[in-house]
Amino acid sequence: MKTEIISIGTEILLGEIADTNSSYLAGQMPPLGITLHWITQVGDERTRLVQALRQAWGRSELTIATGGLGPTEDDLTREAIAQVLGEELRVDPTLVQELRLIFARIGRQMPSHNIKQATLIPSAQAIPNPQGTAPGWWVEREGRIIIAMPGPPREMQYMWEREVAPRLRQRFRGKVIVSRTLKTFGLTEALVDEMVTPLLSSSNPTLGIYAKGDGIHLRLLAQASRPEEAEELLRHSETRLREILGDHIWGTDADTLADVVGRLLAGCGLMLATMESCTGGFLATTLTDTPGSSAYYKGGFVAYSNEVKIALGVPSQLIARYGAISPEVAQAMAQVARERLRADIGVGITGVAGPEELQGQPPGRVHIAIDDGKESKVICGNYPPHGSEVKRRASVAALFRLRQMLLSHSSHLRSC
Amino acid sequence: MKTEIISIGTEILLGEIADTNSSYLAGQMPPLGITLHWITQVGDERTRLVQALRQAWGRSELTIATGGLGPTEDDLTREAIAQVLGEELRVDPTLVQELRLIFARIGRQMPSHNIKQATLIPSAQAIPNPQGTAPGWWVEREGRIIIAMPGPPREMQYMWEREVAPRLRQRFRGKVIVSRTLKTFGLTEALVDEMVTPLLSSSNPTLGIYAKGDGIHLRLLAQASRPEEAEELLRHSETRLREILGDHIWGTDADTLADVVGRLLAGCGLMLATMESCTGGFLATTLTDTPGSSAYYKGGFVAYSNEVKIALGVPSQLIARYGAISPEVAQAMAQVARERLRADIGVGITGVAGPEELQGQPPGRVHIAIDDGKESKVICGNYPPHGSEVKRRASVAALFRLRQMLLSHSSHLRSC
Numbered sequence A, B: 001m002k003t004e005i006i007s008i009g010t011e012i013l014l015g016e017i018a019d020t021n022s023s024y025l026a027g028q029m030p031p032l033g034i035t036l037h038w039i040t041q042v043g044d045e046r047t048r049l050v051q052a053l054r055q056a057w058g059r060s061e062l063t064i065a066t067g068g069l070g071p072t073e074d075d076l077t078r079e080a081i082a083q084v085l086g087e088e089l090r091v092d093p094t095l096v097q098e099l100r101l102i103f104a105r106i107g108r109q110m111p112s113h114n115i116k117q118a119t120l121i122p123s124a125q126a127i128p129n130p131q132g133t134a135p136g137w138w139v140e141r142e143g144r145i146i147i148a149m150p151g152p153p154r155e156m157q158y159m160w161e162r163e164v165a166p167r168l169r170q171r172f173r174g175k176v177i178v179s180r181t182l183k184t185f186g187l188t189e190a191l192v193d194e195m196v197t198p199l200l201s202s203s204n205p206t207l208g209i210y211a212k213g214d215g216i217h218l219r220l221l222a223q224a225s226r227p228e229e230a231e232e233l234l235r236h237s238e239t240r241l242r243e244i245l246g247d248h249i250w251g252t253d254a255d256t257l258a259d260v261v262g263r264l265l266a267g268c269g270l271m272l273a274t275m276e277s278c279t280g281g282f283l284a285t286t287l288t289d290t291p292g293s294s295a296y297y298k299g300g301f302v303a304y305s306n307e308v309k310i311a312l313g314v315p316s317q318l319i320a321r322y323g324a325i326s327p328e329v330a331q332a333m334a335q336v337a338r339e340r341l342r343a344d345i346g347v348g349i350t351g352v353a354g355p356e357e358l359q360g361q362p363p364g365r366v367h368i369a370i371d372d373g374k375e376s377k378v379i380c381g382n383y384p385p386h387g388s389e390v391k392r393r394a395s396v397a398a399l400f401r402l403r404q405m406l407l408s409h410s411s412h413l414r415s416c
Helices: A020-032 A046-059 A077-085 A093-105 A112-118 A153-171 A189-195 A227-248 A257-268 A282-287 A306-312 A316-322 A327-340 A389-408 B020-032 B046-059 B077-085 B093-105 B112-118 B153-171 B189-195 B227-248 B257-268 B282-288 B306-312 B316-322 B327-340 B389-408
Strands: A003-008 A036-042 A062-066 A124-127 A136-141 A144-149 A176-184 A206-212 A215-224 A249-252 A272-276 A297-303 A345-351 A365-371 A376-382 B003-008 B036-042 B062-066 B124-127 B136-141 B144-149 B176-184 B206-212 B215-224 B249-252 B272-276 B297-303 B345-351 B365-371 B376-382
Touching (some): A003 A046, A020 A036, A020 A062, A020 A153, A020 A176, A036 A046, A046 A077, A046 A144, A062 A153, A077 A144, A093 A112, A189 A206, A189 A215, A189 A227, A189 B112, A227 A249, A249 A257, A257 A282, A282 A297, A282 A389, A282 B282, A297 A306, A297 A327, A297 B306, A306 A316, A327 A365, A327 A376, A365 A389, B003 B020, B003 B046, B020 B036, B020 B176, B036 B046, B046 B144, B062 B153, B077 B144, B093 B112, B144 B153, B227 B249, B249 B257, B257 B282, B272 B282, B282 B297, B282 B389, B297 B306, B306 B316, B306 B327, B327 B345, B327 B365, B345 B389, B365 B389
Parallel strands (some): A003 A036, A003 A062, A062 A144, B003 B036
Antiparallel strands (some): A036 B036, A124 A136, A176 A215, A176 A249, A206 A215, A297 B297, A345 A365, A365 A376, B136 B144, B206 B215, B365 B376
16 A cells, blocks of 8 residues: 655755654554655645645545644645645535634634635545644545644644544554564674674564664564564564673663653662753753653752852862862762762762853763762763753663662662 | 765664665755655665665666675675776775774784775775774776765764765755744644645645654745855745744754753743653753753752652652542643752653553643743653653653743742
């Protein structure tokens, strides 16, 4: 089944937004057994939009389009599909009524521009959109399907999950593709490539290697007619990879380091606290992105200046003697966080986020300390001082180190 | 000049990464006067990659490809370009030497797999890559150009800025497109559309309206043969839009709310402190993403539990009486942050990040307080409790409110 995605929006071609919709949808195809052949982005420009849809109507059995269903004049998806299929747009009374209801509910009059969101063509059915005003279109003719969904990711994803995916799942029961991603830290891409060379020639499952922000990921893809068969193929290769890569593997699939560390902390009944200087709250917000993090994360301090560090309890003599960007101060920050917030483990991070040198320390230099009340470990990293790279990398390194500590010293710790 | 972008990588078609490279590159085209016609994503699969490159070689004068230049077996861009052009790959001795040097510098032996990164075809010149091991390719024949750059965004952007963009700028001096984005908050997309209707029919500059995380953005695009002419066209429409939208406009182009608030604080010589519950450090890390934020941001607390809030100074009676998720506690948090960190303004945020109800409060309910020592304002928001939406939206609302306060109450404040 030839399938393609078309993302519509001039802001994509001007680089003003990243096209997260097509990546989300792409990720939804394998479990449906659908192989995606193309992703194309086009602007809100009628001629080229019609061209792209016409090419898709000609070459693909299933086309999934997002964007261009808004109320404004540059929202042209409905008009373009009508043109490609040679069908006429008409206002649908039921849809108009539903639209008016949505506006009534939020106590507003419907702007006249929104009426175009209530139009259909004969081959199109409306797809309900409980998250916004633009219904989707399910267009079907001559055995071909075009699905048009709104551009705002939340609306699109809701519509996909509740309406579109279930209908597609019923229609297409082909081969199933199952994937497994193993996530490693502490190895380079080429080194991983050499270590796993024997597995790279396999055609089912295939193996791909990707450098990511949190380490090198390895992705296995297995095809079979039933999910259980595909899983069995995966299991075999995964075992081999685990033998080869051992402790470098910290998680699988959708795992984040924050999830993994959170599960370890929760499993041990330990509470964490943080004090951040150069990462400025990035570690805290990363930790609290995991639902339920309050079970193991007490909270933290963001302490940029020496004055604030000292006010919170970091000894001023230590800063005077070693400088604020030092292993000693990182350790004191970890200890203060742990003690002040009555946690079991404290993490302290101090460094130079860049782009300039600070107190004689080069941009990108970071000290990360972990203190569990019995011992205090400190590591030093040098990260590329571009944008928020230092924040991100230092947080990843802190979490990976914390994971190692929780795993290897589990016997020292309270209830593990 | 017909131009297209091809992003290469199976992880894109599987939805495992968002294709940020093509959005970055798309954004680089307008100032060069290059109009982008297509963006296509293809996987690391030889047949389809060759197809995509062949189509591009046939229809576009300039093709910019990213990805597939790594050292592993599924990095196929060099092989595919060679096949499309019918030229032979050969190892280039100078490139081999440079590669060995890179590895020597980090004290490692070059893995044998990396040798493929030192290959060229007769029509290709290597583009230096000081950020990684993969040189780019500048391929030129029969008046057509293919530029191949590595996939990791940092390497690609560095190569683009230092090597590729300057060469393209010299080559193509066509029409210049200049854009101006005005960013608003507090209006819906359809309402903005109605307000600016008269300007929507203009063809130079054109006007686009986009719903974003930090409000509704309006983008003007002007074309002219010289930058000054394009700027003049923009200026005229921008003035009209500012008359229509007034105070709702908080920034332009690359401005973020954190930048705008930071400039206001710095201009007034005021220091800010934060105490966050449900946003978990998101506001702190947003503020510290702006370089130089230490000039106006003292630091903050991340305080999830009542216990931590009380330990930091929030009166326990207040929590007992009103509940932790209340305007009163938000105000106390703002005051404690301001006083404890000796700042001029404190922001306190408490709420339910979701997905579950908490203490009888619905998911998404957030109270945001701003305290400047003379008065304390508090607003209440209800945000969609999906993923990190509550964190993001509450932080945006806090920053926008802070901006309003800084602007309107500037006479109350110390040095403004």
